[in-house]
Amino acid sequence: MNITQNYFQMFGLEPAFDLNDDSLAELSSKYRELQKEVHPDRFANAPEQERRVSVQYAAIINEAYSVLMSPLKRARYVLELKGVAFNEQNITIDEPTFLMEQVELRESLANVRGQTEPESELLALAEQVEQKIQQLNRAFALDYQQGNLDSAKKSVLKMQFMDKISKEIDMLEEELFD
């Protein structure tokens, strides 16, 4: 069945981590075309069964699209396609430098509240995290290309840590300024 193919095939693409702007635009346009066919709005008048199938398909396509559009989720997904397993329960990274960096970032985040200009502090921190994420993306792309899956997996785990901090920055920003 078509829908159980991998997310890339679902959109008529070859599995890849590096998607340039053109590929992303193509992905978006295919996504819209697919939803025009399967979305529940196209079946509002159809019998119950077709409506159910439509909701399932639309949900899978939405999920596929959101995975492929996010570098972190896409990185993880291309590794899973290569058979790399992720164990959610105990994610550990035994790299002292990375752990130190995490501790420092968290300390800076915790200190933002007390600063005289929390907004610019937070912005600077957000930029710092964003740069690190970009670095990790590049490192991942290289490892993935060269088939260093273990090392690529480590990058994904690090990206997850960074993503978590990035979300916490957003939450603090909302809490302080929205």
Place this chain on the structure above:
Amino acid sequence: MALLQISEPGQSPAPHQRRHAVGIDLGTTNSIVATVKGAMVEALPDVDGQCLLPSVVRYLPNKEVVVGTLAKQAAAEDPANTIISVKRIMGRGKEDIDYIGNQLPYDFIGEDGQMPKIRTVAGDKSPVEISATILNSLVNRAELSLGAQLDGAVITVPAYFDEAQREATKTAAQLAGINVLRLLNEPTAAAVAYGLDEGEEGIIAVFDLGGGTFDISILELSAGVFEVLATGGDSALGGDDFDRLIAQWIMQQAGIIDSNLSRQQVRELMQTACSVKEKLSDSDSVDISFENWQGVLSRDLLNTIVDPLIERALRSCRRAVRDAKLELDQVKNVVMVGGSTRVPRVRTRVGEYFKTTPLVHIDPDRVVAIGAAIQADVLIGNKPDTEMLLLDVIPLSLGIETMGGLVEKIVPRNTTIPVAKAQEFTTYKDGQVAMAIHVLQGERELVSDCRSLARFELRGIPAMVAGAAHIRVTFQIDADGLLQVTAKETSSGVEASVEVKPSYGLSDDDIASMLADSFDHASEDKQARVLQEKRVELDRVLESINTALAADGDKLLTTEERAEIDQAMAALVSLRSAEEPKLIDAGIEKFMAVSEDYAMRRMDVAIKDALQGRSIDEV
């Protein structure tokens, strides 16, 4: 001899009979119903030619119910039995409601944490029932104007409405006997009205400030698809709050202490405040008199008074733009929706913020109903060849409670719907055989800061050591934004599920008893209606399978599969004369099971063709 008729290429030779569908904007202050007539979209007027129906319901001692303008006129004279702004309490608890004065505007009954009811001379009324009464009035108006029964309606809700508020709205529509085609977010509806009108492409923002709610949605328009990228807002910010601040200013100036005001005076004061606000949209200052006090309010001062509210709205805009992962200058146009965007200060500040002159040329009171009518026309099947598609999101994150009173988010806000997401959890004690699932909505980390939606228990987990069980919790959100949660222990297959019935909703029993009440005198009628509906559904199933088989039955089915479906169809046809709705239901269910695989194969083909750039009609 009569000429033979030949249809245009691409059009179906036997044109589908036009069905009657409307869009309903169930507003805090006013409600409105609109429909597509030919190439036009029209708001439908009442017998006096009025399109806006004030969302006010008055209950009289003789059990008579008055809706709209007449009820509104009695708001000050009979405050306890005249319910205004009921939308603000939909899906809400007593403790959520803001008031002016030290007293509640009505006699609320019900415990904290339960859906409140309002005590009136005609009995205790829930917000859901009151809303159903307003909807009923609009449906009657529409059926009178169209000269036909309605086949369905799209009902709009603020994008920022949470699960409880959406459920409450859908229940109200069901109570009013409406076939709800879709709950549609108000800003998305407005975007449709503007987008189709202007043939617009690119990023737009919809700034929707109504009587009691504020929404901001950021959409990308492309090739007929309206894709919501992010939405935000405040389901308790609107024109009512402007009025309340003006009323407070008047009290301060007049040296009035609110506890001295009667309910009636509070209503009068709020009406004065509202009319001052409206007048200041056209004049620079307004003379006010309230009780023995007289004074003047200038527009400049009004601006200062309402600025904090506008700033609250702009902060939501900032967040929505950020959530959409855009920069402000990528937003090409801002569409203004809702009566409160008539306040000049709102337009100015929004224009300054987005650095573009806001679009106001479609009547901000009607634009939502117009967009909803267009979508209703599509959903009911009157526009089979349309390219238009709306892709919407959930406004608030959904999650469940984990150890330590923390919320684990399962579906983050601004996720496109429909969506299904699953996450695994485990037990924390040895031999734990049950797990309590507490479903929450909101952005904060602590359970106490989020809205509780539902609780249920998964029982019968086989006893294992702590951490060994795999409990898979699945959140499914449909295209109306309504949630269903399932929990399953994957090693044993034990399952429990709940359709989220929010704490402030009506229970199924409540709804059943209300429906029973309304059909009391006509229970035979009801029987006949149910049977009729089932027969229509049966015909629909047959029509749909016939169309499908004609299109690709030979291609997609083996001879045996085809024979099986034909046999099931014959069984279904024989049920047409059945007198028992349950028999028909069972027959349809059986047929569905036989044809399910075929339905999925057809969907796969549609997908494959879409990828190759062909539309399904060309195949």
